[in-house]
Amino acid sequence: MASKINKPKLMHNGKRLDGRMPDELRKIRIEAGVLKNANGSAYLEWGKNRIIAAIYGPRDVVPKHFADPNAAIIKCRYSMAPFSSLEEHGRAGQNRRAIEISKVIKEVFENAVILEEFPNSEIDIFLEVLQSDGSTRAACINAAAVALASAGIPMKDMVYGVSVGKVDGEICVDVDMIEDNYSEADMPMAISHRDNRILLLQMDGEMDSSEIRKGFDMAVAAGEKIKSLQREALLQMYKGV
Amino acid sequence: MGGINELKGAYIRSALNEGKRLDSREVFEMREIKVESDILSNAEGSARVKLGDTDVIAGLKVVVEEPHSDTPKEGNLVVSAELLQMASADFESGPPSPAAIELARVVDRGIRAGNCVNLERLFIEDGKVYSLYVDIYVLDYDGNLFDACTVAAMSALMNARLPKYANGELDRKDRNTQLEIQNVVTSTTFGKFGDNIVLDMNADEEQAADARITITTDGKTVRAMQKGLKGHFTIDEVERLIGISIKKNADISSRMGK
Incomplete structure (x- = not known):
């Protein structure tokens, strides 16, 4: 949903610029337990995206007056490294976009984590995008879910993230950076493993109701692959011990 | 505070189980929307919107600047929103929360994705375009700022006048050209309590809701969505709410520009 100038043709004979079919995910690799100090962590490669997620906690709330005597609170910090994009040097720290993304990701895990188990505590989710190539918030959600599980934090259900977009009129799953730049619509989501609950949903661009339905169906279908990769990453962590 | 809010929330939820709201509205009934357009003479466009007791004002200023490098033949449109401290005892000073x-970005995305203004008409000459800055001030808070702010921004754009640009200067006293409005977008924000869903939450309802979803449409297609809070929606619920949102567009748009 951006410029029309120099827009490349994004679909060729039903295939996308990188050769994928509309319902095809990029290559994904997830590794759990990659940091020593954090209570849980994960490293994720998703196409050219490179994400590292770290979990600290449950631990004492700082500052103290934010503490909830009945439940844990979740803090989430999503941030893109200044060297993460192909464009110019980015500014370090959080811009308004990053603050909004941090908020909606936090709300995903407020749903998934059993907060009542840890009154007066906080759980921190740190998400660093080391290299970005579109759909970074979906990639971060996948990394965060694996990192939380690797920290042994009890959750009602696991969560995966995935995006769909409308690319040259075609509904496609997992839009990459170039598709995102020139697509007609973009819809990132977070969905629970067991019962397909929508925990994050954003969309902008233009889609009609039937295209949105198709997007949901594609996201849920692609989710089967993502879910198994998340499970596999967690299993591998224990096999390595 | 917390205790009273919890009791109120429990009451709101139990009433909703019988399909009732405390202000006796239907579940998908919006509060009355009152729009006063063109109320400030220095701004190039303006509107004040009351949605029940929620009260917001939008002002539009036009400046001439360089276009963005990826859109050299188009003007710019930036919508932002600010929660004034006067609007609620709960709004604090300091950097925006x-x-x-989220409010500012969701309203901005809806108007941009809605392709509401013909930005090509804002081109002046190579390296110079009009930029439209719409600033929304929240004056009084009683819930559903998303929808009130979208109406305010849209209304300000509809009555805006571009100042004349000649000999390298902007003459703000000479303004006659209206913007070319291509689409009128409206947003509808729903709240979910257990399995019950309502439209247009007031402040009490907002503090008790499990989940929230804002759907912005042009009356035919969906232009933006944003789910908020820790609760969830099912895919079927989202589909149903999209249908309701598209239907509400005509009624909400008819309040604008009045």
Whole structure:
């Protein structure tokens, strides 16, 4: 949903610029337990995206007056490294976009984590995008879910993230950076493993109701692959011990 | 505070189980929307919107600047929103909260994705375009700022006048050209309590809701969505709400520009 100038043709004979079919995910690799100090962590490669997620906690709330005597609170910090994009040097720290993304990701895990188990505590989710190539918030959600599980934090259900977009009129799953730049619509989501609950949903661009339905169906279908990769990453962590 | 809010929330939820709201509205009934357009003479466009007791004002200023490098033949449109401290005892001073940033960005995305203004008509000459800055001030808070702010921004754009640009200068006293409005977008924000869903939450309902979803449409297609809070929606619920949102567009748009 951006410029029309120099827009490349994004679909060729039903295939996308990188050769994928509309319902095809990029290559994904997830590794759990990659940091020593954090209570849980994960490293994720998703196409050219490179994400590292770290979990600290449950631990004492700082500052103290934010503490909830009945439940844990979740803090989430999503941030893109200044060297993460192909464009110019980015500014370090959080811009308004990053603050909004941090908020909606936090709300995903407020749903998934059993907060009542840890009154007066906080759980921190740190998400660093080391290299970005579109759909970074979906990639971060996948990394965060694996990192939380690797920290042994009890959750009602696991969560995966995935995006769909409308690319040259075609509904496609997992839009990459170039598709995102020139697509007609973009819809990132977070969905629970067991019962397909929508925990994050954003969309902008233009889609009609039937295209949105198709997007949901594609996201849920692609989710089967993502879910198994998340499970596999967690299993591998224990096999390595 | 917390205790009273919890009791109120429990009451709101139990009433909803019988399909009732405390202000006796239907579940998908919006509060009355009152729009006063063109109320400030220095701004190039303006509107004040009351949605029940929620009260917001939008002002539009036009400046001439360089276009963005990826859109050299188009003007710019930036919508932002600010929660004034006067609007609620709960609004604090200091840098904008994540909730305030979310509000501003969701309203901005809806208007941009809605392709509401013909930005090509804002081109002046190579390296010079008109930029439209719409600033929304929240004056009084009684819930559903998303929808009130979208109406305010849209209304300000509809009555805006571009100042004349000649000999390298902007003459703000000479303004006659209206913007070319291509689409009128409206947003509808729903709240979910257990399995019950309502439209247009007031402040009491907002503090008790499990989940929230804002759907912005042009009356035919969906232009933006944003789910908020820790609760969830099912895919079927989202589909149903999209249908309701598209239907409400005509009624909400008819209040604008009045």
